[in-house]
Amino acid sequence: MFWSCIGLVFRYGIPLWCCAGLTVTEASVSEHETALDYGFFSFASKAEVLEKSKQFWNPDKTTFWSESGVPLVIDRREDYFIYDVSGTRLIDVHLNGGTYNLGHRNPEVVQAITVAMQHFDIGNHHFPSLARTALAEALISSAPPGLTKVIYGSGGGEAIDIAIKTARHTTQKRKIVSIVKAYHGHTGLAVGTGDDRFSKLFLSDQPEDFPHVPFNDLDAMEDALRGRDVAAVIMETIPATFGFPLPEPGYLEAVKSLCEKYDALYIADEVQTGLMRTGELWGITKHGIAPDILVTGKGISGGMYPIAAVLVSERCAGWLREDGFGHISTFGGAELGCIAALKALEICSRTETRSMVHYISDFVGRGLREIQATYPDWFTGIRQNGVVMGLEFAHPQGAKFVMKRLYENGVWAIFSTLDPRVLQFKPGILLKREVAEELLDRVEVSIAKARNDVLAEAGGLR
Amino acid sequence: MSDTIFELPLEPAGVPRGRAMIERADWAARAFASYDAASVQRIVDAAAAAGAARAQEFAEWAVRETGFGVASHKVVKNLACSTGIAAAYRAADFVDPVVDAAARIVSVPRPAGVVLALTPSTNPVATVYFKILLALLTRNAIVISPHPYAKAVCAEAARTMAEAAIAAGAPDGCIQVVDEPSIPLVNALMTDPRTDVIVATGGSLMVRAAYRSGNPAIGVGPGNVPVLVDASADLAAAAKRIVESKAFDNSVLCTNESVLIVEDAAADRLLDHMRRAGAHLLSDADRDKVRDLVFPDGQVDTRWIGKDAGAIARAAGVRVPASTSVLLAPFDLVVPEEPLAHEKLFPVLGIVRVASAGRGIDAAKAVLRITGEGHSAAIHSTDARTIMEFSAAVRVLRVSVNVGNSLGSSGLSTNLALSMTIGTGFFGRSAVGENLEPKHLVNWTRIAYNSDASVPMADFAGIAPWSAPQGVVPAYPRASNDPGAGSGGGAAATARPDLVEATWPGGELREEIRRLIIDELNAIVRG
Numbered sequence: 001m002f003w004s005c006i007g008l009v010f011r012y013g014i015p016l017w018c019c020a021g022l023t024v025t026e027a028s029v030s031e032h033e034t035a036l037d038y039g040f041f042s043f044a045s046k047a048e049v050l051e052k053s054k055q056f057w058n059p060d061k062t063t064f065w066s067e068s069g070v071p072l073v074i075d076r077r078e079d080y081f082i083y084d085v086s087g088t089r090l091i092d093v094h095l096n097g098g099t100y101n102l103g104h105r106n107p108e109v110v111q112a113i114t115v116a117m118q119h120f121d122i123g124n125h126h127f128p129s130l131a132r133t134a135l136a137e138a139l140i141s142s143a144p145p146g147l148t149k150v151i152y153g154s155g156g157g158e159a160i161d162i163a164i165k166t167a168r169h170t171t172q173k174r175k176i177v178s179i180v181k182a183y184h185g186h187t188g189l190a191v192g193t194g195d196d197r198f199s200k201l202f203l204s205d206q207p208e209d210f211p212h213v214p215f216n217d218l219d220a221m222e223d224a225l226r227g228r229d230v231a232a233v234i235m236e237t238i239p240a241t242f243g244f245p246l247p248e249p250g251y252l253e254a255v256k257s258l259c260e261k262y263d264a265l266y267i268a269d270e271v272q273t274g275l276m277r278t279g280e281l282w283g284i285t286k287h288g289i290a291p292d293i294l295v296t297g298k299g300i301s302g303g304m305y306p307i308a309a310v311l312v313s314e315r316c317a318g319w320l321r322e323d324g325f326g327h328i329s330t331f332g333g334a335e336l337g338c339i340a341a342l343k344a345l346e347i348c349s350r351t352e353t354r355s356m357v358h359y360i361s362d363f364v365g366r367g368l369r370e371i372q373a374t375y376p377d378w379f380t381g382i383r384q385n386g387v388v389m390g391l392e393f394a395h396p397q398g399a400k401f402v403m404k405r406l407y408e409n410g411v412w413a414i415f416s417t418l419d420p421r422v423l424q425f426k427p428g429i430l431l432k433r434e435v436a437e438e439l440l441d442r443v444e445v446s447i448a449k450a451r452n453d454v455l456a457e458a459g460g461l462r
Numbered sequence: 463m464s465d466t467i468f469e470l471p472l473e474p475a476g477v478p479r480g481r482a483m484i485e486r487a488d489w490a491a492r493a494f495a496s497y498d499a500a501s502v503q504r505i506v507d508a509a510a511a512a513g514a515a516r517a518q519e520f521a522e523w524a525v526r527e528t529g530f531g532v533a534s535h536k537v538v539k540n541l542a543c544s545t546g547i548a549a550a551y552r553a554a555d556f557v558d559p560v561v562d563a564a565a566r567i568v569s570v571p572r573p574a575g576v577v578l579a580l581t582p583s584t585n586p587v588a589t590v591y592f593k594i595l596l597a598l599l600t601r602n603a604i605v606i607s608p609h610p611y612a613k614a615v616c617a618e619a620a621r622t623m624a625e626a627a628i629a630a631g632a633p634d635g636c637i638q639v640v641d642e643p644s645i646p647l648v649n650a651l652m653t654d655p656r657t658d659v660i661v662a663t664g665g666s667l668m669v670r671a672a673y674r675s676g677n678p679a680i681g682v683g684p685g686n687v688p689v690l691v692d693a694s695a696d697l698a699a700a701a702k703r704i705v706e707s708k709a710f711d712n713s714v715l716c717t718n719e720s721v722l723i724v725e726d727a728a729a730d731r732l733l734d735h736m737r738r739a740g741a742h743l744l745s746d747a748d749r750d751k752v753r754d755l756v757f758p759d760g761q762v763d764t765r766w767i768g769k770d771a772g773a774i775a776r777a778a779g780v781r782v783p784a785s786t787s788v789l790l791a792p793f794d795l796v797v798p799e800e801p802l803a804h805e806k807l808f809p810v811l812g813i814v815r816v817a818s819a820g821r822g823i824d825a826a827k828a829v830l831r832i833t834g835e836g837h838s839a840a841i842h843s844t845d846a847r848t849i850m851e852f853s854a855a856v857r858v859l860r861v862s863v864n865v866g867n868s869l870g871s872s873g874l875s876t877n878l879a880l881s882m883t884i885g886t887g888f889f890g891r892s893a894v895g896e897n898l899e900p901k902h903l904v905n906w907t908r909i910a911y912n913s914d915a916s917v918p919m920a921d922f923a924g925i926a927p928w929s930a931p932q933g934v935v936p937a938y939p940r941a942s943n944d945p946g947a948g949s950g951g952g953a954a955a956t957a958r959p960d961l962v963e964a965t966w967p968g969g970e971l972r973e974e975i976r977r978l979i980i981d982e983l984n985a986i987v988r989g
Contacts, residue, residue, distance in 0.1 A: 108478050115468045246943045279939035286941075352482035355635045355936075359489035362936035386939040432656075433488050 036075075036085055046085050049073050069404035072412070077104035080428045080435060082412060090412040091439050095426045097240060098272050101299035102347055103428055109302035109343050116339040123335035125328065131338035138345055139296075139311055142281055146290045147311040149320055152333025156271045156297030157185030159308035160234070162327055163293045164189045167232035167265045169326075170292075170316045175208075175230040177264070179215040181418040183241035184234060184269055193234055195418055215239060216248045221255055225262035232265035232293070233258075237273035237283040243399075243422025244383045244390030252287045265292040265316065271308075275299040276348040276429050278386035279357050286385075292316055302344035307337030348429070357429045360436060361386045364427055367440035371447060377461055378451040389425040390416065393450075394461040399423035401453050405446035411439065476640070476647045483605050484576060484656045486635040491575040491603035491658075493633040493935045498928040499557040505630045506548050506598045509637075512626030513544030513591045513619065520587040523615040528583050530768025535711035539588035542874050543882060544623075547595045550880050556600045556904050561922045566911035568922050571904050573601040575658035578651050580672065582664045584714035584768060584807060585882050586612035587619045589663055592882040594623045594637055599900040602658075603636040607643050607651060609664060617641050633935040652677065659903065663883045673891075680902060682883055683890035685716035686805040686834030687867050688826035690852055691842045692819040693727040700842035700864070701735030704811070707866025709740065709787035713809045714768040716884060717838050717871040720805055721796065721812040721829045723822045729815050733790070740787040741811070742771070744780065749791045749802075751778040752810060757801035767807045774808060796828035803832055819848045823855045830857050836890020838862065838871035857889045859896070873897055 036043040043049045050073070053062045065071060072090075076083040080103050082090050092100060102109065116131075123129050136150035151166070153159035164176050178184065178193035185191070191199045192210035199205035211230075213220040224230065233255055238244050259266045268291035273283030275296070280286050282294065293316055297308035319326045331337075347353060365384050368391065372379045381392035393399055399415035402423050406413050416422040427436065454461060497505075521536035559570045579593040590606055597604035608616030617639045624637035640647060648668070652660055652675040662672035662681035669681035691700050708719050724732050733743055744752060755778040756766045766774055771789050775782040782789070788809045795814075796803045802812040816822040826839055840862040841852050853861040860878060862870030873880035879897040887895025894902055911919045940946065 108473075111473060115472055118468050246941050249941070249944055347478075347482075350479065350482055352479070352486040352635070352638075355486050356482075356489055358634065358936040358939055359486075359493070361939040363489075365939075365942070382942060384939075384942040430485065432485065433492050 046071075046073055049085070068400065070407045070412075072407070079103045080431060088410070090407070090410055091435060091442065092412050093425050093427050093439065094412050094414045095428060096298065096303075098275065098277055098299040098426065099301065100303045101275050101277065101429055102302055102344060103430055104303060106302055106304075106344075106347070106430075108347060109304050109340050112343040113302075113305055113336050113340050116336055120335040120339065122331060122337075123333070125330050125332060129333070129335055129338075131335035131342075132333045135309070135333075135338040135342050135345075138342055139309055142345060142349060143294060143311050144282055144285050144290045146292075146313045147294055148314045149312050149317040151310040151312065151320070151327065152329065152338075153297070153308040153310065154329055154331035154334070154337075155185075155306050156295070156308045157187035157190045158329060158332060159271075159295045159297055159310050160184045160190035160193070160269065161187050162310045163234070163267050163295050163312075164193075164232070165327060166293060166310065166312055166316050166319065167267060169319045171231040171263070171265060173229055173231040173264075175211060177211050177213060177221070177224045177230050177233045179235065179239060179242075180212045181215070181242040182212065182234070182236065182239060183418065184236070215242070215245055216251050218251065218254050218258070222258055222262075225258050225264055228262050228264075230262065230264040232267050234267040234269060236269040236271070237278075237287070238383075238385060238388055240272040240388075240424065241416060241418050243392075243416030243419040244385075244388055244424065245419075246383050246385060247287075252284075252289060256287075256289045256291075259292075267291065267293040267295065269295050271295060271297040271299075273385075273388060275344070276353055276357050276386075277388050277426075279354065279361055280386075281349055281354075283385070283388075299348075300341045300344055301337060302340040305334065305337040305340040306331070307334060307341050309333075309341070353429060356431075357386055359433075360427055360429070360431050363433075363436055364389070364431075364440065367436075368425075368443070371440070371444045374444070375447060375451055378454070379447055383422070387427045387429060387431075389427075391423040391425050393421055393423065393454075395454050395458060396421055396462070397458070398450075398454065401450040401458065402447060405450040405453065406443065409442045409446045409449075411442045411446065474644055474646050476642045476644060477650045480605075480607075480640060480647045480651050481654060483635075483638045483640070484578075484651060484654045487576045487603040487605050487638060488656045489936075490633040490635040491573065491601075493931070494601045494603060494636050495573050495575070496928050497557070497601055498926065498930050499555060501631055501930045502557050502598065502601060503552075505627050505632045506551075506595060508630035509598055509623040509627040509632075510544045510548035510591075510595060513594075513623050514541055516619070516622055517541045517544060517587075520615055520619050523618075524586050524612060527615050528586065528611045528768070530584055531711040531714045532709075532770070536585075536587065538874075539585060539711070539882075540591060542880060543588040543591040544595070546874075546880060547592060547599075551599055551900060554599070554900065556900050557928060558926065559922065560906075563919070566913060566915075566919050568909040569906040570909065570927065571600070572907050574678075574903050574905070575602060576656055577602045577604040577903060578654075578657045578660045578677075579604055579606045580648065580660065580662045580664055580668060581606060581608045581612075581616060583609035583611035584716070585663075585711075586616050589882040590616045590619045590639075591623065593661060593663075594620065594627075596898070596900045596903055597637070598627060598632070600904040602903050603633075604638070605651065605657075606637075606639040607648050608639065610643050613641065613643055631931055631935070633931070652679075661883065661898065661903075669892075673893075678893075680883075680885070680892070680894050680898065682892050682894070682898075683836055683886040684805055684833055685718075685837035685884065686720045686803075686829055686832060687717060687838050687840060687871070688721050688723055688829040688856065689719045689840040689842070689867060690819070690822045690826055691722065691724045691728060691732055692822065692845065692848055693725045694845045694848070695728065695732075695842040696844070696864070697728055697732045698735045701732055701741075702739045703842070703864070703866040705736055705739040705741045705788050707868040707870070708809050708811050709771070710866070710868040712768045712770050713868075714807050715868045715872060716805075716807075718807070718868045719811055719840060719866075720834070721803060721814060721825075722790070723814050723816055723825045723829075725819055725822060726815050726817055733813075736788075736790065740785055741790050742775075742782045742786040742788070743790045743792070743813075746792070748778070748780040749793070751780050752789055752791060753801055754778070756806070756808060756810060757804075760799070760801050762801070762804065762806075769808055771809045774810065796825050796832075798832050803829055805833055819843075819845075819852075823852050826852065826856045834858070834890075836886030836888070836892060836895070837884055838867055840865070840867040840870060859885065859887045859889065871897075 075085040192206040294311040383390035517540035581589040620639035660679040672679040869875040879899040881897035883898035885894035886892040
């Protein structure tokens, strides 16, 4: 059947039927260490890739990962597996923050955009468009009540900028409140909502316009809003880069009430909590909150074609009536991205998918709690809402040790940049049962080994 | 989506959705496989009662949707395949381990996992009910792909049982049904590596495809039932039974009589009794008209499947008494080129006179050479020697004796396993030679001790590997810091018994349904 061989056909990201003139062969790829010949480009070895990566791309990042015990250069990718160019297979529970929510090269998404490429390209951002309109309608029908219009960005950062600009236009106020250790992207405005580490480096911190308040602290939030000079509060439903600390029960609801009380808008950043990851399509609906603005990115691309979207209420849609050219983005809402997003949204919205997420959440959660019971002094906590999970370890850099051991044992999960005690653990929403079982086996062994590492090398548990 | 503007093919929309159903079923099966016997019993009873409560409605709907059969007869099948099946297996246990101290073996039942059920248009709801209950009895998840002619009623029937089963505590997604069946979808489901067993009831092409899929399959071949009446038979009773069986649901059961073979010495008397029972013997000229209608150019016209005798006679331009329920079509030679010797899923019964019981056996073998090997045959006789000779000669795996075959071979009016899926065994190119029953969907892990009695065998009494589910399955994903979430992420148990009481018929209704089935069955058996 056509579909059953898609894994082979697209094995190297290149349809083999049009490879006649290229040199991708089984032999050349199986000899990774000596030759990485992809037709489009070739390297003599993985070492050469790393060397040139330092030379031409990003020396610090390249070195960081090698020194962290994660010398990963991704070659093949399929389902929830990624393969280093050396051939090592990893189960991906990082998913680039949910970008690979549906797995790598999800066959349905691949098929959708492959077919769509026979007709569509990025499109012209000025004109009404088939695909943008279709996706906007689909997003609005899926969304929490009150959201009526969609604005597109080419990525999450731009979408956050759009959300902030929209809030400012709507309220005619400048301030945007976010939480300490927030991460909403690294573009011009979004970077202001986040940790200083990423703004001061570029002399881009804007503390007057972007006050930060501690998470789960309602008094601090009220203090920030009391002056009625805040345009919006922006919240990730669960702050990802901070290691998924869970909002205390009632916290988000109270923040929303405070927004209403002090005439600020509520921007729900659902980039990592949307698309069924909490067991509902949008995590914010589990709190009964109807946000004024909702941002989605990452997973909405299906992991195949970058796109992000901002869903706004009619109240916030003013500039779209007043000056629709107010925000221009050539790639925002690229039509191929819209096709990928339509398919991704459809897959996420299926009854079957929702049911599976509940099973996966239940199964992996139970398995992790069993592992935790074995190493309670080291594996100290599990933050979980659906398949959004943060694993807490008893060392300030604990998650880095676990990450390294997981990598050695065939699992890719990343520490939380803004709280390296916590490992981000993000299983896919379509994870197969046997892969989930295998994942837990690998995690158990890795956590045990990392515990020994910390006891031996890092001054013990603390 | 094949006629969109694109040049490349788009997979039919239902196919990926079907794969998602199998994946979901895989999760459900994993959860279900650890349920204890009491929970399973509660789920089976709930699903069966919910099915029985809508037996009448679905019988009428099935006739309306497919144009096949007789609603009142379908009610009987729907009840038999819901509460009837639950009652039939009440004493059976496909869940608890079995200890055989003498053999020093403990057997632990292990469900197949994901059952893919293909169900026919002729017995749509009954087969859906039947396969769902077999799956539930054995703790399997099931995905049903109904025949396109009956897709709406089958989907609703499956959902009716699914809702009741879930309310009674079954894992989410353990019963699913395809709304828009298509050939690409069925192929995708059959060849999916997560499909653990295919149970295929339907046409030969589909059954062969199931066996080619690479997955374990239980597919059954077609029937073409010869029925022999010898001179020793109670002719009045035989006549009545055959006519009623042939008229039952307008012959859509694969167990319905196809060719009546009668000893010359008894033929006139038998035909006389059959006439009084509602059969009409066609003249040679009328027979040719009927044959030309239902087998134009020698090939069966499926439009006549499940239509009543009067409608067929009218369409053929043949005058028959108003009370006619079966048309008798005489012919002489049982050979492949005689259309009337082929399977007839409509109330036209071929009739062949033979000089002796021995010649009758030869004729019966000839019927089965055309089609129907491994399936069923029937005999009306009081002579053990003839019955044995017949049964040992015809290539079938069940011979109904002195009973109508429609309900005889399907176990409704014999003590064969009550079944909508008749295993045709090696004769009929099938993996199963018995009537399909729950045991076919479960394997057993054998814990085998050293046969040397001096090696002690542990006492397994009271050791149960299974348990009742804690709350809904799977737990709703609540935040782990939600005080209502229990130990992190798990939802608190719901008040399931209340739910169950609200959605499944209470004891009185259940009794009523049970009584109704028994009455209906008795009426049929009595004739």
